Amino acid sequence: MKTKTKGKKQRQTVDKEAFSEESAMRKKELAKCLRRRERKNGGNKESSKITAARAKCPWSTKDRHLRRLESNERERQRMHKLNNAFQALREVIPHVRAENKLSKIETLTLAKNYIKSLTSIILNMSNGHFPAAEGMGGTWGSKLYQHYQQQHGEDDHEEHLQKRAM
DNA sequence: TAGGCCATCTGGTCCT
DNA sequence: AGGACCAGATGGCCTA
Numbered sequence: 794m795k796t797k798t799k800g801k802k803q804r805q806t807v808d809k810e811a812f813s814e815e816s817a818m819r820k821k822e823l824a825k826c827l828r829r830r831e832r833k834n835g836g837n838k839e840s841s842k843i844t845a846a847r848a849k850c851p852w853s854t855k856d857r858h859l860r861r862l863e864s865n866e867r868e869r870q871r872m873h874k875l876n877n878a879f880q881a882l883r884e885v886i887p888h889v890r891a892e893n894k895l896s897k898i899e900t901l902t903l904a905k906n907y908i909k910s911l912t913s914i915i916l917n918m919s920n921g922h923f924p925a926a927e928g929m930g931g932t933w934g935s936k937l938y939q940h941y942q943q944q945h946g947e948d949d950h951e952e953h954l955q956k957r958a959m
Numbered sequence: 960t961a962g963g964c965c966a967t968c969t970g971g972t973c974c975t
Numbered sequence: 976a977g978g979a980c981c982a983g984a985t986g987g988c989c990t991a
Contacts, residue, residue: 864970867979868968
């Protein structure tokens with residue numbers, strides 16, 4: 794199901810500023826979507842699984858619906874954050890297609906290649922010996938990462954990433 | 960018109 | 976327990 798009816802170019806601005814404008818339409822569409830889903834699930838194995846799961850759940854239909862809406866909203870916010878991160882990444886990786894936006898997969902691929910080439914440039918410049926990294930265990934990549942952490946250690950996101958990397 | 964890309968919803972699972 | 980994360984499904988928009 795999709796509740797957005799705007800074009801791609803409009804979407805970019807919608808993402809940043811017009812959440813409230815969309816919410817009314819979203820609610821209307823949600824009702825439509827739920828009806829469609831109920832029809833789809835009617836009478837098959839999945840529906841019995843769902844009803845079994847619902848039987849365990851103490852929430853009333855109304856509460857369940859409310860909680861669903863809340864998690865949809867959280868999920869939307871999460872995806873917006875993810876997209877902001879993609880946008881930030883687009884802005885730092887050099888590419889030739891300045892006129893149209895890189896797709897997500899292109900962004901990730903270019904970023905990977907960019908990191909690889911920067912790493913090899915640094916390696917070449919230091920002739921394979923980076924003084925600050927000598928005597929530290931681990932791969933070259935992890936040494937660079939340690940250096941990066943020293944520069945950006947105070948950032949919350951990085952702390953979060955560190956935790957996840959462990 | 961098919962295929963690519965995307966936003967959103969959804970239910971399951973993991974984590975705190 | 977509740978939020979975060981994930982992957983699958985769905986459907987809209989755009990382009991070749």
